[in-house]
Amino acid sequence: MGExxxxxxxxxxxxxxxxxxxxxxxxxxxxxxxxxxxxIDIKKCIFLYDICHKNSTEIAKELKCTKYCILKxxxxxxxxxxxxxxxxxxxxxxxxxxxxxxxISNINKGPLNAFYGKKHTKETLEKLRGxxxxxxxxxxxxxxxxxxxxxxYLEWRTNVYKRDNYTCVVSGKKxxxxxxxxxxxxxxxxxxxxxxxxxxxxxxxxxxxxxxxxGTHNNxxxxxxxxxxxxxxxxxxxxxx
Ligand SMILES: [Zn+2]
Numbered sequence: 001m002g003e004x005x006x007x008x009x010x011x012x013x014x015x016x017x018x019x020x021x022x023x024x025x026x027x028x029x030x031x032x033x034x035x036x037x038x039x040i041d042i043k044k045c046i047f048l049y050d051i052c053h054k055n056s057t058e059i060a061k062e063l064k065c066t067k068y069c070i071l072k073x074x075x076x077x078x079x080x081x082x083x084x085x086x087x088x089x090x091x092x093x094x095x096x097x098x099x100x101x102x103x104i105s106n107i108n109k110g111p112l113n114a115f116y117g118k119k120h121t122k123e124t125l126e127k128l129r130g131x132x133x134x135x136x137x138x139x140x141x142x143x144x145x146x147x148x149x150x151x152x153y154l155e156w157r158t159n160v161y162k163r164d165n166y167t168c169v170v171s172g173k174k175x176x177x178x179x180x181x182x183x184x185x186x187x188x189x190x191x192x193x194x195x196x197x198x199x200x201x202x203x204x205x206x207x208x209x210x211x212x213x214x215g216t217h218n219n220x221x222x223x224x225x226x227x228x229x230x231x232x233x234x235x236x237x238x239x240x241x
Contacts, residue, residue, distance in 0.1 A: 160199035
């Protein structure tokens with residue numbers, strides 16, 4: 001097992017290097033970056049990383065080198081590199097400028113993309129499509145989309161909106177985006193799909209909140225009553241008169 005993993009990792013790093021070479025044909029990455037330094041202040045680097053909890057990008061800026069120099073020093077000195085998810089990520093809470101986003105997008109589209117001009121083989125495409133895809137959910141989505149465009153569905157939705165006076169039944173909001181939610185879920189209770197009693201008007205925000213708490217499959221009316229009681233009370237306490 002251990003050996004396979006090493007091979008996998010080796011292959012992965014080879015692939016990354018190949019991708020980088022395509023993206024930066026003049027070799028300005030890793031050790032080839034003109035800012036890459038071997039003689040950085042190792043003690044300071046480790047101090048900033050381990051004690052000050054700065055990330056590699058911040059330290060690189062401070063020591064005027066590249067992020068890879070920092071990572072190399074940490075690796076060479078057996079310092080465990082923190083994962084860069086959430087708050088540990090240098091981009092946490094920050095946003096790329098529009099200009100930079102465009103730049104990234106252009107790099108990914110054009111000839112610098114490692115996949116540029118290549119095509120998946122027939123076998124790969126077979127693996128990616130339909131039932132073979134890891135995203136395949138049993139053909140529900142196509143069925144769902146077809147039904148949701150049918151006149152019965154649209155009529156049902158309008159009738160629910162009208163009955164609820166175009167108002168979110170949990171928050172009382174009239175403005176903003178409204179949706180009609182199925183109390184007993186669309187997928188599991190096909191016989192109740194167009195039953196007006198089975199629909200309820202919600203603000204998009206409340207709808208997301210509900211599905212975040214109870215998931216998106218197997219939803220029931222009981223869940224909604226529970227949600228409304230707990231959240232409705234809370235809402236009234238905070239915002240109601
Ligand atoms: Zn829903």
